[in-house]
Amino acid sequence: MWPFADPDRYRSYTRPLEEIGKGHLLSPRNLTEAQNRAELIKIDGILVFNDPRDWALDIQIILDLLLSEEGYLGSISPKNGDDSLDNRGYHQHEQPKIWFSNPDLSWAAAYHIPRLGQGSFKRALFGLWTSISQKDAHKVKILHKQYGKPSDRMFQYGENMLLWYRAQLLHAPSINPVEAKQSTHNKTAGLVEGVLGQPLKHIYMVGDNPESDVLGANSIRSKNGVGWHSVLVRTGVYESGTPAHTPNAIVDNVWDAVQWSIEDVKTATSRNAGSEGALGEKIAAPESRLSSIRHGGSELAAHALAFPARGEWTIGID
Template sequence: MKATDILILLSSTLSRTSTAALINNRKTSPSLFRPPPQPPSLVTTRGFRDDTFSKPPSSIGKRWTRPDSATSSEWEAPSFAFAFDIDGVLLHEKAPLAGAAQTLALLDYYHIPFILLTNGGGKFEADRVAELNEKLGSHMTTENFCQSHTPFQELLPVYRDKTILVTGSDYEKCREIMEGYGFRSVVTPGDIFRAAPEVFPFDTVRGKVGRDLPKPIWRPRKEAGEHHQGSKGMVRDTEQEEREGKLEDHLKVEAMFVLNDPRDWALDVQVFIDLLQSKQGYVGTYSEENNKGRWQGDGQPKLFFSNSDLIWAAKYHLPRFGQGAFQHALVGIWNEVTEGKKELVRTSFGKPHRETYEYAEEMLVRHRGGWLRAKGYKEGEIEGGLKRVYMVGDNPESDIAGANDYDGKGKYGTEWVSLLVETGVFDATRMNFKDGDVRKADVVKPNVAEAVKWALRNEGWVDE
């Protein structure tokens, strides 16, 4: 491959400038990508404007020494890293956006740490990484990839051997993923529908065969004096429970997970609302505590969402609803059921929520530390070395708001800088945020390549 087919950063007329100064001034940069003397084979000029390139530099500063060919004393380790959203930043639908592949290859070649941080999901991390590598010509692993439900693995110590309910775009695939994480007893709304079709007495449920449940669903006997109707459902007394058997003999759900965008909203909402009103999570029961206004106060299952994205950039020319829309629908029905007396208690992962940024920061620290140790750096030189993360995203509601809100609040005190690109859901005519709004980005650039150029100039990673 010719040198003119390769990307690298070259000298800039800007001197090293603080992040705050560049953000406030909103300075733009000239083209920074130029061919290196020892090019990575995957980085080509395809997809860029012709004026993005120029001749190779006559000299390259030590920052641009290929890490593999330098000792720790010769190579300056980066104190910054990148976090990229995928849809609307690197890909549109399934096709790479211009400059995306080249940008990742450049960072990978010079061992500048980065992760992909997406609110997408519904597949195993390894499968998704393999697809992305094929599309982008990259060499990523699961060590620098985090999708919306990846942090669910952190809940294994609590729920590994307990029965959990999971839903998403494909019940069986969702079950496989959670079982792959290590959860040992996973059921779906389809399983419950199979065991008790009367749970959802409509003909809109298609192809939900489901599996056998680990325990039967509790059902009240329809005999006089053995049950009574509460204000919101069926309640049974202690004597009836003793006659029919202990609740422990029936299916109990300890937690409910929304893995990715659900398809059968009606069935899912029905099952979720039933369990949120249940006695201690036993399917088919109704807690008397609800009648006293103590909603979600009788050991009902915890509720977890993998993300809260209301909209996302799909093939259609207007944004499409995502998992956040399902969450809003569930909350709206819950408010009607409880007459607005109790806010739905739930935990949301994904961007913009802090738990996901904490997880991403830990991932970046591990990823950075791994190859620094391989280069011979000592622990004292590695710890605390990640000073700044550039979050590159297209969605002000998630990517940008999350980075701005998390900025400096993690255990490492790392600065998070938000870079908004215009290749996804962002529309300046509809999303004009004022100063102080958490959704307002530090910097706005037309695409991912320009965003990375700005960040690298800001870090002084070019010769003067």
Template sequence: MIFKRYLTLAIKKKIPGFVFDIDGVLVQGSRPIPAATKALKFLHRNKIPFVFLTNSGGLLEKEKSLQVLRKLGIEKEFPPVKTILSHTPYKALSKQFKTVFSVGPIGSSRVLREYGFEKVFEASDLIEKYKGIAPFNMVSQRKEPYVSDNAKISEDGLKFDAIMVLSDPRDWAADLQIVTDLLVSDNGKLGSLNLAKDKKTIPIFWSQRDFQWKTEYSLPRFALGAFREMIFKLFAIVKQPELVTLPDFKQINNKEDLKSDKIEEFKILNTITEHVMGKPEPIAYQFAKKELDKDFIEKHGHDSETEIGEIFMVGDNPLSDIIGAHRYGWSTCLVKTGVYYDGYKLPVTPTMIVENVEEAVKNGCKRAQ
């Protein structure tokens, strides 16, 4: 009996598994990449497991899946695709942090409420409640109403336990101001200030740190990592105003000043208690693997004579999708429909560089035969 079981295990046929990045692989902003429709249809027909793993966010997982399938024009013929967003791991933190400040598109704090966080506020809530808190904001231009938690603000104000960054803010001025305020505050109390150089900040969670991403525009655009760089700079200057760049660019004339400024800035930045999720962090690939296994079981059942062999990460960003998957031990397909361009200095050599996602799927399936 044991021998028979061993034999069955030993001869299991291997099939590939695919993990798809979204922006720059399946779509470019609002524009679909036609090769993606063909690739997904092929995998669906042939019961080959696949999931979406994106660094984008601000929506629920099932909403993102639907949004992508809709852009590709296949939402009617396709079941929802298991989707891991950059902030999916936040679900596990909902009981640990009670009052949180949410950063992302206007209204996206509802995602954190859906994840189970008790008190969630975003810039819009605070702008309505505290006059002048972010004077250059876009909230006044907001058209659609959304459910706000600002009725829950007590008379003695707000004390935040953490900052949860979901996705790129749409209102940078407001979010740059309020996130910096909270990082220099006294233990998260809004409106307070603690400029002690060694004071640790409240935790800030970044759903990812991509510096660039691909839209329908010809050149890559700033992503959340660019916002993070701005926060670092502003935080350091608020803590140590001498770090501001002077009109005479003293650094150019005095190398020593530059050196000591940098050391000072580095020490200050070390007080930021930050946690980073998303690709290329291993946590993103762990979540994707779990979902890929579930997709395999749904397509083939528990007693299948096949199993997932090689896993291919199909991505456009060498510094995110590709390096992370490479370190995680997966094969990697770098596509040319996103931020990568000929001449890009690659941090690791991908398993293959292909024109688009359809070629990645064809080549991946061939290798499995």
């Protein structure tokens, strides 16, 4: 669903759809003969990795698959619209499910106004699906899975990876990254204990989107007993006003966010993980502790994670 910059990277395991008119996408409406079915492309899953450029084309293909018979592109399930079946017959014929990777309605780019994101594409798709499938007030579900911020699954994955990375920095016993990705409380217990018996106590989520970064940090219930704190920056989607979800602090940029987080740890401010806290303010931190992270990007994230503060805290930057 996205024109990747380097198509050669995906060429070995992907292929474009056949051109219209070659017999692979055009077929009789009622597919009853095996030879007709064999001519069609079968799709088993729909993965949306980013917001597409051509919404009309991609929505059309997705709708075709949702209305298909067993995911054969060009077929139409005879069960669609059957009021005697669950969900009015829709999604009752082994059609492919959809996986979305990001629910953001908008995102910040070089342009001064936020751009429509994958969440907007999803809403447009769902709106058309409702218009096609709904009868009277009877709503029809669309089978899908939503990943990405602010889902708890996404933040728990991030926490597990931070625990693993922290263990590497502090030379603590740990598990490998693959296990960390799927870990439960028991599996990550060794990571939480850290060095010299000091467990990880705080994670600071720094981001520019109240609907994803702040909401996710405020909502997560850590399986490892870690306290999450949200820091909202005015450098992207959010610029001013009252945010939809209240962060623990609002600052101008990532530099100030790291300063605030360091001072918050120093003063041992205690907030319950997942609760909506009061607005914070910018508090200067010792320049010597931040001398190498004044400029943002991946270098900032790497250095921010390296501040151990006796191994009790870490920072995650969106």
